[in-house]
Amino acid sequence: MTAPLIRTQGVTAPAGFRAAGIAAGIKASGALDLALVLNEGPDHTAAGVFTRNQVQAAPVLWSRQVLTTGRLRAVVLNSGGANACTGPLGFQDTHATAEAVAAALSDWGSETGAIEVAVCSTGLIGDRLPMDRVLGGVTEVVQEMAGGLSGGEEAARAIMTTDTVPKQVALHHPDNWTVGGMAKGAGMMAPSLATMLCVLTTDAVASAEALDTALRRAATRTFDRLDIDGSCSTNDTVLLLASGASEITPTQEALDEAVLRVCDDLCAQLQADAEGVTKRIAITVSGAPTEDDALGAARLLARDSLVKTALFGSDPNWGRVLAAVGMVPFTIDPNRITVSFNGSPTFANGAGAPGAREVDLTGPDIEVSVDLGLGTGRATVRTTDLSHAYVEENSAYSS
Amino acid sequence: MTAPLIRTQGVTAPAGFRAAGIAAGIKASGALDLALVLNEGPDHTAAGVFTRNQVQAAPVLWSRQVLTTGRLRAVVLNSGGANACTGPLGFQDTHATAEAVAAALSDWGSETGAIEVAVCSTGLIGDRLPMDRVLGGVTEVVQEMAGGLSGGEEAARAIMTTDTVPKQVALHHPDNWTVGGMAKGAGMMAPSLATMLCVLTTDAVASAEALDTALRRAATRTFDRLDIDGSCSTNDTVLLLASGASEITPTQEALDEAVLRVCDDLCAQLQADAEGVTKRIAITVSGAPTEDDALGAARLLARDSLVKTALFGSDPNWGRVLAAVGMVPFTIDPNRITVSFNGSPTFANGAGAPGAREVDLTGPDIEVSVDLGLGTGRATVRTTDLSHAYVEENSAYSS
Numbered sequence: 108m109t110a111p112l113i114r115t116q117g118v119t120a121p122a123g124f125r126a127a128g129i130a131a132g133i134k135a136s137g138a139l140d141l142a143l144v145l146n147e148g149p150d151h152t153a154a155g156v157f158t159r160n161q162v163q164a165a166p167v168l169w170s171r172q173v174l175t176t177g178r179l180r181a182v183v184l185n186s187g188g189a190n191a192c193t194g195p196l197g198f199q200d201t202h203a204t205a206e207a208v209a210a211a212l213s214d215w216g217s218e219t220g221a222i223e224v225a226v227c228s229t230g231l232i233g234d235r236l237p238m239d240r241v242l243g244g245v246t247e248v249v250q251e252m253a254g255g256l257s258g259g260e261e262a263a264r265a266i267m268t269t270d271t272v273p274k275q276v277a278l279h280h281p282d283n284w285t286v287g288g289m290a291k292g293a294g295m296m297a298p299s300l301a302t303m304l305c306v307l308t309t310d311a312v313a314s315a316e317a318l319d320t321a322l323r324r325a326a327t328r329t330f331d332r333l334d335i336d337g338s339c340s341t342n343d344t345v346l347l348l349a350s351g352a353s354e355i356t357p358t359q360e361a362l363d364e365a366v367l368r369v370c371d372d373l374c375a376q377l378q379a380d381a382e383g384v385t386k387r388i389a390i391t392v393s394g395a396p397t398e399d400d401a402l403g404a405a406r407l408l409a410r411d412s413l414v415k416t417a418l419f420g421s422d423p424n425w426g427r428v429l430a431a432v433g434m435v436p437f438t439i440d441p442n443r444i445t446v447s448f449n450g451s452p453t454f455a456n457g458a459g460a461p462g463a464r465e466v467d468l469t470g471p472d473i474e475v476s477v478d479l480g481l482g483t484g485r486a487t488v489r490t491t492d493l494s495h496a497y498v499e500e501n502s503a504y505s506s
Numbered sequence: 507m508t509a510p511l512i513r514t515q516g517v518t519a520p521a522g523f524r525a526a527g528i529a530a531g532i533k534a535s536g537a538l539d540l541a542l543v544l545n546e547g548p549d550h551t552a553a554g555v556f557t558r559n560q561v562q563a564a565p566v567l568w569s570r571q572v573l574t575t576g577r578l579r580a581v582v583l584n585s586g587g588a589n590a591c592t593g594p595l596g597f598q599d600t601h602a603t604a605e606a607v608a609a610a611l612s613d614w615g616s617e618t619g620a621i622e623v624a625v626c627s628t629g630l631i632g633d634r635l636p637m638d639r640v641l642g643g644v645t646e647v648v649q650e651m652a653g654g655l656s657g658g659e660e661a662a663r664a665i666m667t668t669d670t671v672p673k674q675v676a677l678h679h680p681d682n683w684t685v686g687g688m689a690k691g692a693g694m695m696a697p698s699l700a701t702m703l704c705v706l707t708t709d710a711v712a713s714a715e716a717l718d719t720a721l722r723r724a725a726t727r728t729f730d731r732l733d734i735d736g737s738c739s740t741n742d743t744v745l746l747l748a749s750g751a752s753e754i755t756p757t758q759e760a761l762d763e764a765v766l767r768v769c770d771d772l773c774a775q776l777q778a779d780a781e782g783v784t785k786r787i788a789i790t791v792s793g794a795p796t797e798d799d800a801l802g803a804a805r806l807l808a809r810d811s812l813v814k815t816a817l818f819g820s821d822p823n824w825g826r827v828l829a830a831v832g833m834v835p836f837t838i839d840p841n842r843i844t845v846s847f848n849g850s851p852t853f854a855n856g857a858g859a860p861g862a863r864e865v866d867l868t869g870p871d872i873e874v875s876v877d878l879g880l881g882t883g884r885a886t887v888r889t890t891d892l893s894h895a896y897v898e899e900n901s902a903y904s905s
Contacts, residue, residue: 160833161832162828162831163840191829194841232825232826337811338826338830339833341825341828412811412896413737416900417901420900426630429561429631430559430738434559434560441561441562441591454632458591458596459591493811497897498818498896498897499894501812501815502816502818502819
């Protein structure tokens with residue numbers, strides 16, 4: 108399958124979906140802050156994956172619950188506040204938001220129950236949402252959505268926090284079905300600030316089980332392997348909704364691959380717009396006993412402050428890479444390790460390679476490769492450098 | 507025991523020890539870079555703890571080996587190069603250094619074998635040491651040491667890398683025995699840049715086993731709980747040498763406590779001089795199922811970039827603390843957690859406390875307390891903030 112990825116389209120690229128994004132006044136700046144994605148069917152199957160953090164925001168608790176049905180008609184998303192660590196009242200706010208969306212959609216003619224509405228929130232942890240504005244916004248965003256067939260980009264803009272650009276993509280399969288998606292934030296399972304939210308849509312005919320399989324397979328290889336700063340959000344959510352409007356039922360394999368490609372592209376967009384990024388870094392560990400071992404080692408490197416600051420300084424400091432790798436929880440032999448930057452070996456056979464300090468890392472993309480020389484396990488983690496801008500952005504976020 | 511800690515004294519405070527520090531030309535800057543500590547006896551018992559990193563520098567491999575005898579006459583330490591990841595030739599360099607020290611000391615009249623000489627190195631990973639300068643320096647540092655009884659401060663200065671001040675301390679026990687020490691760097695087991703090196707001396711009479719017990723107990727509660735950036739060095743070494751010159755045999759309990767107090771004070775000095783530090787942060791987790799659980803949770807917080815950047819910004823961002831705690835590998839209940847900054851509760855009973863955003867963290871010392879409300883496990887980890895200076899210092903280290 109070589110269908111192109113089109114970044115000017117998103118969640119409304121597949122047939123059967125509408126979306127909208129408005130400024131509800133949740134953000135003090137007056138920017139877009141409330142988004143709605145509606146699945147007009149005929150099918151309403153859905154799947155979701157959520158943060159592994161034990162501290163989970165109210166909207167995660169809610170959406171996880173409604174997803175147990177394998178059905179969704181709508182997703183409402185707000186930026187400007189995470190509604191996390193807000194106690195029982197925060198959960199009531201999420202519930203009230205879902206009820207309001209269901210009522211507004213039903214009034215408009217699309218009969219919907221609150222149990223069919225997922226809720227996602229992103230922003231500062233700990234504050235209650237301004238519910239008068241959220242509920243007023245819900246009415247408005249449904250009206251806005253009713254006005255036209257495509258508000259996908261506005262929806263993608265309305266979920267941005269420190270993102271500088273909206274992230275969306277669509278893949279039109281040659282067999283006449285489509286997968287689209289939008290995302291914000293910078294990670295999943297170990298994401299960056301605030302939250303990674305992603306809504307994927309498809310007009311394929313697919314059961315909730317097929318969607319769940321495709322989504323988990325894709326998330327494991329994409330969002331799970333994007334690690335900006337090792338911090339895991341309370342709000343991370345990735346949802347996949349199918350309308351069946353194409354009347355095409357792809358094979359599981361075809362669905363898996365299309366969802367994987369869309370997720371992979373959204374990941375690349377998240378990485379490129381991560382907080383304070385000046386370098387896009389791909390860390391590949393090969394020669395590990397297992398793929399899990401390789402992933403663990405790559406993640407360790409992606410989280411190492413000394414490796415990340417060195418790469419910010421365009422410094423091929425392979426010593427720090429070795430020191431970080433030395434902390435993996437399985438047995439390694441330093442003499443079998445090869446460390447390369449952008450394809451140039453800098454350490455091999457137990458010692459530094461000639462010219463290792465002169466490898467040019469001044470470009471915006473850096474590949475770090477570590478071959479452990481032990482087995483066939485291999486994994487790549489995407490990350491970014493640790494820059495002044497990262498410190499700046501994160502030292503003044505709540506003030 | 508309320509014996510005062512005296513920071514103007516170090517490894518030569520106990521009877522039976524000499525030390526010296528010289529500029530051997532290993533550092534391009536011409537600063538002091540070679541130190542020697544000699545135990546003149548009558549006893550020569552010793553113990554050591556080393557990095558847990560699987561990538562270990564040549565001097566760690568060497569010193570670990572010689573320590574199996576439980577005896578040391580001398581420690582030679584250099585800054586200006588870690589001699590890590592330098593292969594078999596690097597190990598030969600360490601061996602040659604120990605041989606040179608043994609020969610020079612024997613010439614001077616203190617009969618010494620290479621097997622009685624520990625070697626410590628610190629600096630950039632990956633480069634061979636300039637052995638002509640190291641070996642020339644060994645002759646010179648023995649001469650320097652022979653000239654006077656106290657070169658403790660010069661020795662402490664000669665092991666500095668990015669340290670801005672030498673770190674030493676001595677404790678004179680009321681029963682007429684003394685523990686002294688010097689250190690450089692910023693951590694152990696999970697230390698900051700390059701290396702944490704520490705040499706402790708005592709004139710107490712103590713077996714190698716007693717020293718080992720005291721050192722491990724102290725390191726576990728001090729250096730093991732100093733975590734600047736989660737990165738673990740290839741060279742970390744803490745050595746404890748006993749001369750027996752006081753002719754006093756303290757109880758194990760008294761020895762444990764004196765060594766603990768000296769290590770604790772050196773830790774405080776290391777924290778205060780850590781790279782890029784603008785805040786000295788103590789993170790205490792209580793109410794955990796076990797002490798190990800508490801320590802793991804505190805370490806997770808100490809390594810969280812979002813927590814550390816928030817504290818750099820004097821921001822009482824308890825949401826990030828909760829999000830980080832949510833990743834502990836044991837089951838927690840967010841509703842039972844209390845988060846406090848400098849004694850002011852900011853999150854309790856599942857929601858933010860009134861005034862939580864106004865807690866004043868503008869001072870240089872910050873206490874973060876997290877009570878998990880589960881059990882009696884409690885531990886404190888010392889760390890620092892993640893500042894612009896940290897990024898600056900570490901993005902240009904090898905260049």
